[in-house]
Amino acid sequence: MAEDKKAEKDAKKPQKADKSAKKAGKSKKSKKNPFKSIVSFFKSVSAECKKVVWPTAKDTIKNTAIVLLFSLVIGVAIYGVDTVLSLAMKGVKSLADNTTVSDTAEDTSESDIDIEENTNADTNADAGSEETTGQTAE
Numbered sequence: 001m002a003e004d005k006k007a008e009k010d011a012k013k014p015q016k017a018d019k020s021a022k023k024a025g026k027s028k029k030s031k032k033n034p035f036k037s038i039v040s041f042f043k044s045v046s047a048e049c050k051k052v053v054w055p056t057a058k059d060t061i062k063n064t065a066i067v068l069l070f071s072l073v074i075g076v077a078i079y080g081v082d083t084v085l086s087l088a089m090k091g092v093k094s095l096a097d098n099t100t101v102s103d104t105a106e107d108t109s110e111s112d113i114d115i116e117e118n119t120n121a122d123t124n125a126d127a128g129s130e131e132t133t134g135q136t137a138e
Helices: 001-028 034-051 056-138
Strands: none
Touching: none
């Protein structure tokens, strides 16, 4: 077993040397002309574009109709939900306004009646005191 491990280690050592030689070779290849790389890139792009299968006019029209129909259905659905929610919010707001206004109106009407009664009582009391004062002065 120990001999097998030594044999494996010895076998790996030449591979490391090969890797360093490959790295040195790669550094020489990396200094190639950048314009050749650009031309090579566009040639490969052109080759890939030739492989593309474009849809027929009939397929394009069918797919366009499906997209437009789906967009229309979704638009109508969104409009319907928006309308229902708007009406619901208006209803809630009107209920809140009606409740608040009626409670406030009742409170104010009662306090107005109390104020008028107090004002009339004060006016009558002032008039009565003047009469008593006027009678005493005579």
